[in-house]
Amino acid sequence: MDGTVLVADDDRTIRTVLTQALTRAGCKVHATSSLMTLMRWIEEGKGDLVISDVIMPDGNGLDALPRIAKMRPGLPVIVISAQNTIMTAIQATEAEAFDYLPKPFDLPDLMKRSSKALDQKRRAPKVVVTPRDAGDDLPLVGRTAAMQALYRLVARVMNSDLPVLITGESGTGKSLIARAIHDFSDRRSLPFVVAQSADLQGVDGPSTLLAKARGGSIVFDEVGDYDDDTQARVVRMLDLLGDNAPRIMSTSQVDLSARMEGGGFRSDLYYRLGGVTLHVPSLRERVDDIPLLAEHFLSRGERDIGTVRRLSSEAGELVRAYSWPGNVRQLENAIRRLLVTASESEIARGEVELILGNQPAAEPRAGMGVAMGEGEKLSASVARHLKRYFDLHGGQLPPPGVYQRILREVEMPLIEIALDATAGNQAKCADLLGINRNTLRKKITDLDIRVTRRRKLM
Numbered sequence: 001m002d003g004t005v006l007v008a009d010d011d012r013t014i015r016t017v018l019t020q021a022l023t024r025a026g027c028k029v030h031a032t033s034s035l036m037t038l039m040r041w042i043e044e045g046k047g048d049l050v051i052s053d054v055i056m057p058d059g060n061g062l063d064a065l066p067r068i069a070k071m072r073p074g075l076p077v078i079v080i081s082a083q084n085t086i087m088t089a090i091q092a093t094e095a096e097a098f099d100y101l102p103k104p105f106d107l108p109d110l111m112k113r114s115s116k117a118l119d120q121k122r123r124a125p126k127v128v129v130t131p132r133d134a135g136d137d138l139p140l141v142g143r144t145a146a147m148q149a150l151y152r153l154v155a156r157v158m159n160s161d162l163p164v165l166i167t168g169e170s171g172t173g174k175s176l177i178a179r180a181i182h183d184f185s186d187r188r189s190l191p192f193v194v195a196q197s198a199d200l201q202g203v204d205g206p207s208t209l210l211a212k213a214r215g216g217s218i219v220f221d222e223v224g225d226y227d228d229d230t231q232a233r234v235v236r237m238l239d240l241l242g243d244n245a246p247r248i249m250s251t252s253q254v255d256l257s258a259r260m261e262g263g264g265f266r267s268d269l270y271y272r273l274g275g276v277t278l279h280v281p282s283l284r285e286r287v288d289d290i291p292l293l294a295e296h297f298l299s300r301g302e303r304d305i306g307t308v309r310r311l312s313s314e315a316g317e318l319v320r321a322y323s324w325p326g327n328v329r330q331l332e333n334a335i336r337r338l339l340v341t342a343s344e345s346e347i348a349r350g351e352v353e354l355i356l357g358n359q360p361a362a363e364p365r366a367g368m369g370v371a372m373g374e375g376e377k378l379s380a381s382v383a384r385h386l387k388r389y390f391d392l393h394g395g396q397l398p399p400p401g402v403y404q405r406i407l408r409e410v411e412m413p414l415i416e417i418a419l420d421a422t423a424g425n426q427a428k429c430a431d432l433l434g435i436n437r438n439t440l441r442k443k444i445t446d447l448d449i450r451v452t453r454r455r456k457l458m
Contacts, residue, residue, distance in 0.1 A: 001111075003048035003118045007031040008038040009080070010057050018051060021107060022114070035059035042072055049098075049117050051110075054081040062091050076117040080105055086140040089151035090158070090184045100152070102143045140176055141296050142289035146281040150177070157276050158185040163248040165256070165273050168280030171327035174251040175221070177280055182217040187247055190216030197230045206237035213246035223273065224254035224265065231266045238272050248273065283324040283331065290320045293328060297335035307339050314349035322356055357385060382410075412447050415440070424451050 005027045007018045015031040022029045030046065032038055035056040041047060050068065052061040061079060068077060076098035092100040098117045101110055142148070157164060158181045166174045175194070182192045193213045200206055209218060220226075220234065238248065250273045259265040283290060294311060302308050311319060324330055334355050338347050341355070386406070390398065415433070422428040426444075430437040444451060 001025040001027055001115045001118060004028040004030065004046060005049045005051060005114065005118075006038055006041055006047035007051050008035060008056065008061065009033065009051075009053040010055075011053070014053075014080075017107065018110075021111060025111060025115075027114075027118075033057065035061065035064060039064060039067065042068055042075065045072075047075065049114060050075060050077040051114065052077060052079060054079060054083060062097075065092075065097060076120075078110070078113060078117060080110070086151045086154065086180055089148070090155050090180070092155075102148055104143075140173060140180065141292050142286055143292065144281075144286040144289050146286050147289060150278060150280065153276075153278055154181055157181065157278075160276075161245075161247065162275035163250070163273050164275065165277045166249065166251045166280060167256075167277060168251075168253065169282045169327055170253050171329035172280040172282055173328050174253075174280050175219070177278060178217070178219045178249045178251060181249065182247070185217075185247070187216050190214055190246075192217050192219075193246075194219045194221050196221055197226050200226075200230050200233045200237075206233055210237070210241075210246065215244045215246055217247040217249060220248075220250040220273070222252060223250040223269075224252040224256055224259060228266075231269050235266065235269050235272065238269075283327050287320060290324070290331065291316060293331055294319055294335055297332050298339070301336065301339040305339065308345055309339050309342055309347055310345065311347050311352075312349060315347045315352045318349055318352050318356070408447065411443060412449065415443060415447065416449055419444075419449070419451055426451070 001022075005018075005022050007015055007022075007029060008031075009015050009018075010033045012033070015033070019029045019031050030041060032041075033056070035052075035058050038050070038052065042050070052064075054061045061081075065077060065079075068075060078099045078101065079092045079097045080101045080103055081092075082103040089100050099113050101113070140147075140151075154177060164178070164181060166177050168174050178194075179192065182188065191213050193209065193216065195209055195218055199209055223231075223234075226234070256265050256270055256274075260267050260270045283293075294316070298309055298311070319331075319334075326333075334352075337355050338351060342348075342351050415429070418429045418432050419426075422432060426440055427437055430440040433440065443449075
């Protein structure tokens with residue numbers, strides 16, 4: 001590797017590591033913690049490659065990219081950032097960065113990209129239109145390789161006219177990816193229309209849909225669930241698209257290729273929709289992103305309802321270990337409940353266990369919720385809840401003391417309901433439960449149960 005590299009990062013350790021690695025590779029290196037110094041070097045004509053952080057003490061590295069392009073057309077810039085969101089990747093791509101890497105980065109990978117940047121001329125710059133800040137609320141957060149690869153692909157396809165098929169399990173954020181592609185594309189000022197199967201029914205269904213889109217974007221939501229007639233309508237609609245055609249996107253949580261091979265999905269529709277396929281990974285495929293997402297939702301709660309909460313280390317470990325069958329949506333709902341139900345600013349492990357223990361084992365589809373049936377025995381219902389309790393530990397055994405913890409969870413509501421049924425009369429309650437009165441009093445004290453007396457007994 002040959003050339004002069006300008007490194008700008010306010011972290012001394014990163015500057016040192018990059019300087020040593022690039023020097024060993026044969027490069028000359030100028031390193032600084034100041035964006036102002038970096039811009040002066042560029043203006044003076046120094047450097048064949050820039051490696052820059054985003055957040056600097058005296059400015060923003062992304063904001064400086066258009067100025068760098070204007071001063072030194074063709075100078076490649078690799079952006080590194082601890083802001084591991086889709087916004088950073090998209091903004092870096094829009095601002096014509098040569099490449100983008102999240103922190104913490106893989107040093108051999110960065111060296112490989114640096115070598116490529118030095119060997120290849122940067123493409124001609126273009127006018128950058130900064131999109132509105134609609135992405136601030138998108139929980140498309142992640143530093144894992146799977147999410148970073150998805151971010152880069154989204155940034156590459158957002159201004160193309162190719163149809164996009166977005167696949168992934170329920171709750172992974174497929175619709176958010178579609179929305180991001182639209183909001184940061186050249187069509188951002190035009191309508192974004194999500195089409196359900198019902199929107200395509202009737203003689204005027206497809207034409208009404210096109211009229212709503214007005215050259216913007218149409219997303220066929222969960223297209224794998226469309227029946228044969230609806231699929232045929234979509235094919236005919238796509239065949240009649242004219243010059244002012246909308247961008248076509250679709251989402252599916254089922255494997256369309258497998259369904260097509262089984263005769264359940266039209267091959268002509270599959271090939272019309274699958275210009276580019278984006279797979280949104282499940283949380284099980286990006287476990288390291290779970291703490292980032294949890295923190296994101298906690299921060300959102302602080303902003304929206306003014307409630308400041310944080311996970312204890314034990315609670316955070318449990319959240320990370322849980323399988324999250326409902327993916328990001330289930331995680332968000334669980335954090336929202338914890339924001340409301342947690343008794344202290346630091347959320348304890350037991351509070352997380354209680355929330356997760358009451359969640360369904362898998363996110364049910366509409367009309368398929370899991371509830372205790374009319375004829376179901378109490379033991380069967382308890383068994384389901386206990387199985388969830390063990391499952392939420394991610395294949396590991398729960399902490400010792402399960403027996404007493406479970407008994408406490410069962411005893412408390414049982415005694416509370418029995419006391420309520422006997423109007424708070426402890427003698428009657430002990431008799432109802434079949435235990436000694438002194439034993440009942442001890443349990444009331446140990447479990448911190450509040451006893452309220454009423455006049456009338458049941």
